[in-house]
Amino acid sequence: MRVLVTGGAGFIGSHLTQALLANGHEVAVVDNLSSGRVERVPAGVWFRRIDIAQEALDQLFADFSPQIIFHLAAQVDVAVSVQDPVRDAYTNILGSLNVLRCCEKYRAQRLIYSSSAAVYGEPVQLPVDEDHACRPRSPYGVSKYCFEVYLAASTLPHIILRYANVYGPGQELSRETGVITTFVRRAAAGQRLLVHGDGSQRRDFVYVADVVAANLRAMQVTENAVLNICTGVSTSLHEVLNILRDLVPEGIAVEYGPPRLGDIKDSVLCRKRAAAWLGWYPQVDLAQGLATTFAHIAARGS
Numbered sequence: 447m448r449v450l451v452t453g454g455a456g457f458i459g460s461h462l463t464q465a466l467l468a469n470g471h472e473v474a475v476v477d478n479l480s481s482g483r484v485e486r487v488p489a490g491v492w493f494r495r496i497d498i499a500q501e502a503l504d505q506l507f508a509d510f511s512p513q514i515i516f517h518l519a520a521q522v523d524v525a526v527s528v529q530d531p532v533r534d535a536y537t538n539i540l541g542s543l544n545v546l547r548c549c550e551k552y553r554a555q556r557l558i559y560s561s562s563a564a565v566y567g568e569p570v571q572l573p574v575d576e577d578h579a580c581r582p583r584s585p586y587g588v589s590k591y592c593f594e595v596y597l598a599a600s601t602l603p604h605i606i607l608r609y610a611n612v613y614g615p616g617q618e619l620s621r622e623t624g625v626i627t628t629f630v631r632r633a634a635a636g637q638r639l640l641v642h643g644d645g646s647q648r649r650d651f652v653y654v655a656d657v658v659a660a661n662l663r664a665m666q667v668t669e670n671a672v673l674n675i676c677t678g679v680s681t682s683l684h685e686v687l688n689i690l691r692d693l694v695p696e697g698i699a700v701e702y703g704p705p706r707l708g709d710i711k712d713s714v715l716c717r718k719r720a721a722a723w724l725g726w727y728p729q730v731d732l733a734q735g736l737a738t739t740f741a742h743i744a745a746r747g748s
């Protein structure tokens with residue numbers, strides 16, 4: 447199929463692009479390289495450096511006529527969204543609407559949207575399933591949810607994938623979403639790790655290859671759906687640190703600081719619906735995923 451990946455030079459998008467190529471699809475990537483890197487776009491891909499909020503996107507749709515669109519391009523930093531909600535909304539709402547407009551104008555078959563567990567806000571009950579109320583607490587959560595609502599109100603066939611905390615090789619440093627990457631990079635460099643809070647906070651960490659597998663399976667689904675993409679396993683930062691201790695024989699130095707304002711204490715998502723709709727189950731547990739990420743970072747320094 448002809449497949450467009452927005453944000454394909456980014457962390458998850460570049461893994462997805464490689465998998466799509468390996469599966470024999472014709473792939474185009476649009477990315478403004480605000481955080482993505484062009485060298486992550488593999489040979490054989492149509493690459494256009496385009497801001498998704500700009501008119502130029504129209505020409506890409508006219509030239510390439512994508513059938514399926516994986517929409518990943520986003521402002522992904524929660525802290526940036528708090529400091530500058532207009533910048534966040536520019537890409538995550540206006541840019542996304544421009545993608546939706548082009549999909550409708552050029553009669554794309556389906557859009558698969560990378561959304562986030564940030565749409566739920568503070569969980570009322572755990573694990574959080576897809577029927578949980580959406581009360582996002584950050585402008586990032588609001589903008590990701592806002593586009594979900596636009597999609598639901600559109601006639602475009604779509605799948606919404608709400609990711610838990612994604613990690614793996616290729617994630618940029620100092621991202622709000624990248625606590626694992628931050629820990630692994632600092633541990634590999636022999637630097638002190640900073641834990642915000644007492645380390646008892648729990649998260650659902652899902653490995654990037656599993657997220658890619660869920661996206662590929664979503665290509666086969668013909669009805670609209672909202673699906674959590676997660677492990678359903680709740681892991682504390684203490685547990686993450688213990689796995690890292692096994693990986694670094696020289697030991698790791700850990701420092702505890704005050705909790706960050708607005709951080710959710712515990713979060714774990716329910717993956718039953720993704721299992722039922724996609725026949726998808728995460729294959730990589732945290733110990734394996736951390737070991738692979740650590741080996742990658744230690745070998746390449748990035």
Ligand SMILES: NC(=O)c1ccc[n+]([C@@H]2O[C@H](COP(=O)([O-])OP(=O)(O)OC[C@H]3O[C@@H](n4cnc5c(N)ncnc54)[C@H](O)[C@@H]3O)[C@@H](O)[C@H]2O)c1
Pocket residue numbers: 452453454455456457458459476477478479480481482483496497498499517518519520521522537541560561562563590608609610611612613618623624
């Ligand atoms: N990483 C996670 O833990 C996580 C969790 C939940 C949801 N998500 C979602 O997954 C998607 C991908 O996230 P990621 O972690 O790979 O982030 P990323 O920052 O690595 O990738 C985003 C890409 O979008 C590009 N981009 C940003 N603004 C753009 C614009 N206006 N026009 C064109 N391109 C633009 C960036 O250059 C980058 O390559 C995002 O939609 C994000 O909201 C990620």
